[in-house]
Amino acid sequence: MTYCVGLRLTKGLVMMSDTRTNAGVDNISTFRKMHSWTIPGERAIMIMSAGNLATTQAVISLLDERTKGPEDRQPSILREPSMFRVASLVGETLRKVIAGHSVAGQQADSSFHATLIVAGQISPGEPTMFMIYPEGNFIEASQDTPFFQIGETKYGRPILVRAYDPEMSFEDAMKLLLLSFDSTIKANLSVDLPLDYCIYSSDSYSLETGGRIAADDPYYREISEGWGDALRQAFHGLPPYMFPEEFD
């Protein structure tokens, strides 16, 4: 399993992904699920992936190979003129990889499916974010749905729904994402630290702010423990339930 979240804020984009992959509970590994490409001053593109690791690695490698190829090699996410075209190219690549594995290979117990979040900005467009389905089609984040989750999405969703605010700072966004990941990590063994994050500030066309939150990160530990206390306080601060009088 996997958990990745992309937030679209007024200030820019914030991405976070876990790094755990598993084939059964007895076979776990750490793999990066976040990848990025930039041309300073022109474009910045981030991709996060959930699903079959062979599929997502193949997609990323294909996209990456093309970006490093000679000038005339097309198509490349570093040459497409808009984020919409980038999303189309990524979707098409994903669809072909899955189709290739499904048709050519042996029958497999697990599916080759994967889902991606593609986000970024290409001048002169706005920052945008897409969720790309295994079939290669995709949807774009909007004001009504300003964040996307892929992988194990459910445990971490209630806090996102309640505390997300498009005007929030990058620091608050990081705190919110860490809480959402903490709820998920506490409930699902197949999601775990370290966490990768990447911040894109609107119109910066660079991805300098990003890194990895290690399992022993002191801030993560502090809010993970503090959140339990804060939730219990919030719980006790709400008005008490009273049974109808008939039961007294």
Place this chain on the structure above:
Amino acid sequence: MTYCVGLRLTKGLVMMSDTRTNAGVDNISTFRKMHSWTIPGERAIMIMSAGNLATTQAVISLLDERTKGPEDRQPSILREPSMFRVASLVGETLRKVIAGHSVAGQQADSSFHATLIVAGQISPGEPTMFMIYPEGNFIEASQDTPFFQIGETKYGRPILVRAYDPEMSFEDAMKLLLLSFDSTIKANLSVDLPLDYCIYSSDSYSLETGGRIAADDPYYREISEGWGDALRQAFHGLPPYMFPEEFD
């Protein structure tokens, strides 16, 4: 879908279930998913169900018919000597109903599966709670796992994990369950009010405290709105995230 939770407390047992059933999003109905039987002074039994409605109604009807039958009709959940034996009988009934539908009927798009929570107390035993799988086997709640959820379990789990306390009062348990249901209802259209609840006080052998929380219940609305504010306050009360200095 469905959401049902059973809590085992030191004081007794608290059950809550939603009432929405759906066959696709364009075909929703309200059905009771909580059922109970008592012999005052001797036993109290509650069953909650998630899964195929035809299956769960058949199981409840079979169990109920037998309880109303002549004295010598066996087996009956009103005559079994222990909760373990009741759970075995319910599990066996469930397994047979599913097997009967699966073998005899037409091929169906959806599965006939269902999962049940069975809880209660039979003198002189302790109050206990079981989760019964479609295969008819079951597990019992313990100190380590003192609550069971069935149906759409994920959205409402983080608050249960954080705020459950075996020593809590029935009033606090109701508040906790309503918050857990609120998180689920906000995220999943196929779970909705009204909610049925039932309280069993240890060694009471009666189920007098129970009822239905309607969609316009003022307390539910108050804590649903209050919880959003409380979560945001708790969020802002946590220490702020600070990016590593290299990004300044």
